[in-house]
Amino acid sequence: xxxxxxxxxxxxxxxxxxxxxxxxxxxxxxxxxxxxMILKVIKENNYIPxxxxxxxxxxxxxxxxxxxxxxxxxxxxxxxxxxxKEIQNKKYSFLLHRVEEQxxxxxxxxxxxxxxxxxxxxxxxxxxxxxxxKLKQLQVPFVLSTIGVTEKIDKSEYSSVAVDDxxxxxxxxxxxxxxxxxxxxxxxxxxxxxxxxxxxxxGYFKALEDNQIPFNQNLVRYxxxxxxxxxxxxxxxxxxxxxxxxxxxxxxxIYAISDSMAVGxxxxxxxxxxHVPNDYSVAGFDGMDISxxxxxxxxxxxxxxxxxxxxxxxxxxxxxxNKNSQxxxxxxxxxxxxxxxxxx
Amino acid sequence: xxxxxxxxxxxxxxxxxxxxxxxxxxxxxxxxxxxxMILKVIKENNYIPxxxxxxxxxxxxxxxxxxxxxxxxxxxxxxxxxxxKEIQNKKYSFLLHRVEEQxxxxxxxxxxxxxxxxxxxxxxxxxxxxxxxKLKQLQVPFVLSTIGVTEKIDKSEYSSVAVDDxxxxxxxxxxxxxxxxxxxxxxxxxxxxxxxxxxxxxGYFKALEDNQIPFNQNLVRYxxxxxxxxxxxxxxxxxxxxxxxxxxxxxxxIYAISDSMAVGxxxxxxxxxxHVPNDYSVAGFDGMDISxxxxxxxxxxxxxxxxxxxxxxxxxxxxxxNKNSQxxxxxxxxxxxxxxxxxx
DNA sequence: TTGTACGCGTTATCAT
DNA sequence: ATGATAACGCGTACAA
Numbered sequence: 001x002x003x004x005x006x007x008x009x010x011x012x013x014x015x016x017x018x019x020x021x022x023x024x025x026x027x028x029x030x031x032x033x034x035x036x037m038i039l040k041v042i043k044e045n046n047y048i049p050x051x052x053x054x055x056x057x058x059x060x061x062x063x064x065x066x067x068x069x070x071x072x073x074x075x076x077x078x079x080x081x082x083x084x085k086e087i088q089n090k091k092y093s094f095l096l097h098r099v100e101e102q103x104x105x106x107x108x109x110x111x112x113x114x115x116x117x118x119x120x121x122x123x124x125x126x127x128x129x130x131x132x133x134k135l136k137q138l139q140v141p142f143v144l145s146t147i148g149v150t151e152k153i154d155k156s157e158y159s160s161v162a163v164d165d166x167x168x169x170x171x172x173x174x175x176x177x178x179x180x181x182x183x184x185x186x187x188x189x190x191x192x193x194x195x196x197x198x199x200x201x202x203g204y205f206k207a208l209e210d211n212q213i214p215f216n217q218n219l220v221r222y223x224x225x226x227x228x229x230x231x232x233x234x235x236x237x238x239x240x241x242x243x244x245x246x247x248x249x250x251x252x253x254i255y256a257i258s259d260s261m262a263v264g265x266x267x268x269x270x271x272x273x274x275h276v277p278n279d280y281s282v283a284g285f286d287g288m289d290i291s292x293x294x295x296x297x298x299x300x301x302x303x304x305x306x307x308x309x310x311x312x313x314x315x316x317x318x319x320x321x322n323k324n325s326q327x328x329x330x331x332x333x334x335x336x337x338x339x340x341x342x343x344x
Numbered sequence: 345x346x347x348x349x350x351x352x353x354x355x356x357x358x359x360x361x362x363x364x365x366x367x368x369x370x371x372x373x374x375x376x377x378x379x380x381m382i383l384k385v386i387k388e389n390n391y392i393p394x395x396x397x398x399x400x401x402x403x404x405x406x407x408x409x410x411x412x413x414x415x416x417x418x419x420x421x422x423x424x425x426x427x428x429k430e431i432q433n434k435k436y437s438f439l440l441h442r443v444e445e446q447x448x449x450x451x452x453x454x455x456x457x458x459x460x461x462x463x464x465x466x467x468x469x470x471x472x473x474x475x476x477x478k479l480k481q482l483q484v485p486f487v488l489s490t491i492g493v494t495e496k497i498d499k500s501e502y503s504s505v506a507v508d509d510x511x512x513x514x515x516x517x518x519x520x521x522x523x524x525x526x527x528x529x530x531x532x533x534x535x536x537x538x539x540x541x542x543x544x545x546x547g548y549f550k551a552l553e554d555n556q557i558p559f560n561q562n563l564v565r566y567x568x569x570x571x572x573x574x575x576x577x578x579x580x581x582x583x584x585x586x587x588x589x590x591x592x593x594x595x596x597x598i599y600a601i602s603d604s605m606a607v608g609x610x611x612x613x614x615x616x617x618x619h620v621p622n623d624y625s626v627a628g629f630d631g632m633d634i635s636x637x638x639x640x641x642x643x644x645x646x647x648x649x650x651x652x653x654x655x656x657x658x659x660x661x662x663x664x665x666n667k668n669s670q671x672x673x674x675x676x677x678x679x680x681x682x683x684x685x686x687x688x
Numbered sequence: 689t690t691g692t693a694c695g696c697g698t699t700a701t702c703a704t
Numbered sequence: 705a706t707g708a709t710a711a712c713g714c715g716t717a718c719a720a
Contacts, residue, residue: 016707051459052399053697056712115395234637267637293578293611295639360691397713400696
C-alpha cells in the first residue's frame with residue numbers, strides 16, 4: 001500500500017493542499033464545511049501527516065524534551081510525572097528521550113534540537129562532564145536536574161536543580177556516628193565511577209573525619225568482578241554486603257548510597273542469620289518508596305523530588321520567557337529516621 | 345546564530361553537497377582525503393545533520409521502535425535491556441518511545457512508522473483493545489509483548505509473547521488454597537480497569553471455585569477513592585490492605601496481583617502489629633527483584649522476562665525477514681515460594 | 689571520484 | 705476562503 005500524502009487527500013477532496021493543511025492544523029481561515037469534509041476524508045483514508053516533513057518545515061514548535069540518562073530509574077518516575085503535567089499545563093508538548101549510558105547527551109540534545117525544533121531541554125540524572133564549549137553549542141534553554149556537575153564548569157554557564165550530595169551524605173553518616181557507630185561500612189560504585197557516588201563518598205569521608213573516626217579502607221566496599229550487575233541495584237548491595245560479611249571485617253553499620261542497595265544489604269544480613277538493626281544498622285539514600293515500605297523501614301535521606309521537578313520546569317520557562325538568566329538551585333534533603341538504624 | 349546546513353559545509357569545503365553527504369554516510373565512492381577534510385570541517389563548525397530532513401528523504405531506515413505504555417514500570421527494565429542489546433546485535437537502531445496512558449498506541453505507532461521509516465515495532469505492556477481494522481493499518485511487522493489482548497481479535501492478525509495471566513493467577517491462588525487458606529483476599533485494580541488485572545482476577549475466581557471455596561465479595565479489594573495513587577504501586581497495596589484490616593472482614597491470606605502491591609500489603613500488616621506469614625500469608629505476582637529481597641521474601645509468580653524479551657525480538661525479525669507469519673507464544677511462569685506464605 | 693538537480697511531504701506566503 | 709508555489713535540509717540518480 002502506497003503511503004498516502006496530503007496531496008492525495010487534496011485530490012480526493014478536490015481542493016488545494018493548503019486547504020487540507022489548514023484543516024489539519026486548525027487554521028482560522030477555512031470554511032467549516034470544507035474543513036469537516038476534509039477531516040472526514042482524512043479519517044476514511046487513514047491519512048497520517050508525516051512528522052518529519054512537518055518538523056522540517058516548521059520553524060519552531062512548542063515542545064520541551066526531557067533527556068534521561070541510563071535505564072529508567074524509579075527515582076525519576078515521580079519527577080517525570082511532574083514534568084509531563086507542568087509542560088502540558090503550559091500548552092507545550094513533552095518529549096521524553098532516553099539516552100544510552102555510552103551516548104553523549106549533548107550530542108543527542110543537539111540533534112533533537114534541530115530535528116524537533118525544541119524550545120527547551122531538561123537533562124535528568126547522571127553526571128555531567130562536558131566542556132563549557134560544548135555546552136555553549138546548545139541554542140535552547142536547558143536545565144540540569146538532579147545531575148552532578150564537574151567543578152570545572154562555570155556555574156553561570158548553566159542552570160541546575162539538585163541537592164548537595166556531599167552535605168546530605170555527610171548528614172546521614174554523621175547521624176550514624178552520633179548513634180555511636182564507629183565502624184561504618186559504605187557501599188559505593190566502583191572508584192572509576194565519576195558520578196554522584198563520588199560526591200556521596202566525599203561526604204562519608206568528611207563525616208568520619210569530623211567525628212574523629214579513623215578511616216578504614218576495608219570498609220569502603222564495591223564490586224570489582226561481575227560488572228554486569230547494575231551499580232545501584234538491590235543485587236549490587238546484596239552481593240557486596242555478602243562479601244563484606246564473609247570477609248570478617250568488623251563493622252556495626254552499613255551506609256549504602258542508594259535505597260535499593262540498602263535493601264540488598266539488609267537481605268544479605270538476614271540471610272546470614274543476623275538482624276537489622278540489632279546486629280547491624282543500615283542506611284540508604286534517596287528516600288524512595290521502598291525505604292518506607294521495607295521491613296524494617298530504612299533510614300535514608302529523602303530528596304524532595306516533586307519540588308525539584310517543579311522548580312526545574314519553573315526555571316526552564318523563566319529562561320524561555322527571558323525572565324531570568326541562569327539559576328542554580330540547591331534543595332535541602334531530609335534525614336528520614338527509619339527502623340533500620342539504632343543507637344549502640 | 346544561523347543553523348548551518350550541508351550546503352554551508354559544501355561551500356566551505358569547496359565541494360558539492362553530495363560529496364559531503366557521502367562523507368557523512370560513509371559512502372564508498374569518495375576519496376579518503378576529501379572525506380577526512382570534510383569531516384574535519386564538520387567538526388570545526390559543529391555541523392549536525394537534520395534528522396527530519398534525513399528521515400523525510402530516506403525511503404527506509406533500519407530501526408525498530410519499542411512503544412512502552414504508561415510510566416516506566418521496573419518490570420520492563422530487564423526486557424528493555426534485552427531489546428536494546430538484541431536490536432543492536434542485528435545492526436538495527438533502537439528507538440524507545442513512551443506512550444502516555446491516555447494516548448492511543450496504534451496512532452502513535454502509525455505516526456512513528458511514517459516519521460522514522462520503521463522496520464518493526466514492539467508494543468510493550470498494558471492492554472490492547474483496538475479493532476482488527478485499526479491493527480491492519482500497521483504496515484510494518486510488530487509484536488505485542490506482555491500485553492493482554494481482548495478476545496475479539498483474531499490471533500492470526502498479530503504476533504504476541506505473553507504469559508497466560510489467568511492460568512498463572514490460578515496457579516498461585518490454588519497454591520494458597522492447598523496450604524489450607526479459605527479466606528483469601530485479593531488486591532486488584534478498580535473493576536473499570538480492563539487490563540491484566542481482569543485476567544488475574546478471573547484466575548482467582550476459578551481457583552476458588554475449583555477448590556470449593558465460596559466466593560466472598562468483601563474480599564475482592566480495590567481502591568475507590570484517591571485515584572491519584574498508581575494502581576500497581578506499593579502505596580496502593582498498603583492503603584487497600586489497611587482498609588481491609590480495619591474493616592474487620594476475616595481473611596488469612598492476601599493475594600496482591602503485583603509484587604509492589606504485595607510489599608505494601610505486608611507493610612500494612614506489620615503496622616497493625618501483625619506478622620507475615622504467621623498472622624497472614626501474602627502472595628504477589630511478577631517475580632520482580634523486590635519479591636526476593638523483601639523481608640520476608642514474597643511468594644510470587646515469576647514471569648520469564650528475559651526469555652520473553654528474546655523471543656519477542658526473534659519473532660519480530662522472523663517476520664521482517666519473511667521467515668514466518670504471525671506467531672503467538674505463551675510462556676509458562678514459575679511459582680516461586682517465598683517466606684510470606686504458610687500452611688494453616 | 690565528484691557535482692547538479694530533483695524529490696521527500698509539509699507549511700507558509702502570496703495571489704486570487 | 706482558497707489555491708499555486710516556494711522553501712525546509714537532505715540523499716541520490718544521473719551526468720560529467
